[in-house]
Amino acid sequence: MKRIVQISLIATLLFAFNAFNANAQCKGFAKKICRAELGPYTHDGNYHAAILVEGEEAELYKTFYSDQEYRLAICGSENLPAIEFKVMDANKNILYSNAEDDFSRTWDFKLESSQQLKLLIKVTTFEQLSDDPANGCVAIMFGFKTD
Amino acid sequence: MKNKILQKTVYVLISVFAFALLLNSCKSGAKEAEEDTVEIATIDEDILQDVNEAKKIFYSLPSPLESAMLIKSAGAEFNENLLNPTENTTRYTTNKQMALNLGIYTCNLSFASLYDQTQLVIDYMSAAKEMADGLGILDAISEETINRLEENVNNREVILDIVSETFLSSNSYLQDNQQPAIASIVLVGGWIEGLYIATQLVDMDDFDSDKLVGRIIDQKLSVGIMLDLLKDNNEHPSIPSIVEQMEGLKVIFDKINIKTTDIKPEIDEETNVTILKSTVETDMTPETFLELAGKVEEIRSSYVN
Numbered sequence: 001m002k003r004i005v006q007i008s009l010i011a012t013l014l015f016a017f018n019a020f021n022a023n024a025q026c027k028g029f030a031k032k033i034c035r036a037e038l039g040p041y042t043h044d045g046n047y048h049a050a051i052l053v054e055g056e057e058a059e060l061y062k063t064f065y066s067d068q069e070y071r072l073a074i075c076g077s078e079n080l081p082a083i084e085f086k087v088m089d090a091n092k093n094i095l096y097s098n099a100e101d102d103f104s105r106t107w108d109f110k111l112e113s114s115q116q117l118k119l120l121i122k123v124t125t126f127e128q129l130s131d132d133p134a135n136g137c138v139a140i141m142f143g144f145k146t147d
Numbered sequence: 148m149k150n151k152i153l154q155k156t157v158y159v160l161i162s163v164f165a166f167a168l169l170l171n172s173c174k175s176g177a178k179e180a181e182e183d184t185v186e187i188a189t190i191d192e193d194i195l196q197d198v199n200e201a202k203k204i205f206y207s208l209p210s211p212l213e214s215a216m217l218i219k220s221a222g223a224e225f226n227e228n229l230l231n232p233t234e235n236t237t238r239y240t241t242n243k244q245m246a247l248n249l250g251i252y253t254c255n256l257s258f259a260s261l262y263d264q265t266q267l268v269i270d271y272m273s274a275a276k277e278m279a280d281g282l283g284i285l286d287a288i289s290e291e292t293i294n295r296l297e298e299n300v301n302n303r304e305v306i307l308d309i310v311s312e313t314f315l316s317s318n319s320y321l322q323d324n325q326q327p328a329i330a331s332i333v334l335v336g337g338w339i340e341g342l343y344i345a346t347q348l349v350d351m352d353d354f355d356s357d358k359l360v361g362r363i364i365d366q367k368l369s370v371g372i373m374l375d376l377l378k379d380n381n382e383h384p385s386i387p388s389i390v391e392q393m394e395g396l397k398v399i400f401d402k403i404n405i406k407t408t409d410i411k412p413e414i415d416e417e418t419n420v421t422i423l424k425s426t427v428e429t430d431m432t433p434e435t436f437l438e439l440a441g442k443v444e445e446i447r448s449s450y451v452n
Contacts, residue, residue: 095423
């Protein structure tokens with residue numbers, strides 16, 4: 001019985017450590033790698049990041065304001081294939097697709113009138129299919145010009 | 148007796164492990180979802196479709212820094228009297244109060260930073276730190292951060308970088324530690340504070356041409372996002388009352404019409420910036436504005452008092 005207790009305890013601790021470690025890595029990736037992609041733009045301070053696997057999609061909804069200059073940065077960790085993203089308006093018209101821009105990690109834009117936009121993010125897949133698909137952190141960050 | 152205790156311990160540990168497994172599958176479970184999909188496919192195509200559609204969705208509200216920046220860019224004057232006094236920190240003892248006021252103080256801090264109010268920047272960073280510490284957010288705002296702030300108090304660029312980094316640390320800590328509801332409450336606090344400051348600064352004698360009025364109307368576009376974000380965390384006991392307040396605010400925002408033309412993207416070849424071209428028509432009356440300002444003041448007052 002003591003042995004079962006020991007095994008259960010170790011398994012629980014290992015699992016908790018694994019989950020904590022993945023989150024910590026994602027946070028570090030967003031702060032150190034992706035935030036730097038914003039360059040001269042001021043990061044708004046919001047945190048949008050998650051562990052995604054090959055082929056998985058995510059969506060983000062945000063209001064952008066007229067006459068502000070924005071930079072959007074979407075980054076995937078090194079072990080992931082390219083991250084594809086599209087920016088759409090309320091009528092689902094595609095305003096930008098990084099697939100047509102060599103899978104660029106950033107997009108600079110400015111609006112003449114404020115709009116709520118939708119971002120569709122997709123982790124592409126490696127050509128060689130694997131039984132164990134790659135997974136890693138994907139971070140989405142916004143920066144704006146302050147002056 | 149010893150055996151019974153041992154048995155109970157095993158049950159507790161197995162339950163914790165099973166719960167942790169469940170949490171993990173919800174959090175980063177695309178890999179697991181894919182494996183599930185294979186099994187489910189043979190059972191029910193509708194369920195399979197639901198699983199495929201269960202993608203990660205982010206609802207992004209304007210951060211406190213963005214809210215403050217929008218007020219500044221509309222040409223508003225700085226008014227210290229509109230900020231939540233730092234002496235009020237001792238009033239906030241519950242997690243809900245501390246989360247709301249972490250957002251509020253971060254908005255005040257951002258506002259002071261953008262207007263180069265050096266002493267206020269330090270005071271509001273300390274107030275935000277008190278709230279973050281109270282919520283158990285480890286090291287988001289360390290003594291080192293405060294010292295760095297003091298050393299660069301005349302460098303706005305560095306200050307804004309510190310403000311943005313500390314807010315990032317706070318909300319990433321909350322997200323990573325299974326407290327997304329608290330993270331969403333922080334955002335609501337900051338958003339309401341920005342809206343409160345903006346509504347208080349509107350010049351009623353110049354209502355039709357005051358740029359702030361346009362910024363306030365724009366917030367209608369974020370109300371739905373905020374409600375979706377809150378409803379995503381509705382199981383948290385602090386959320387339903389906030390949802391109720393925000394729904395009251397939405398009723399007033401719904402009186403405002405916003406009509407925009409289709410967006411036409413055009414790339415500025417020189418700067419490589421895409422201009423999203425469109426025009427907008429809005430129709431907020433002074434009466435609707437005053438009703439909105441009153442409601443915002445009422446909600447904000449319930450957060451700071």
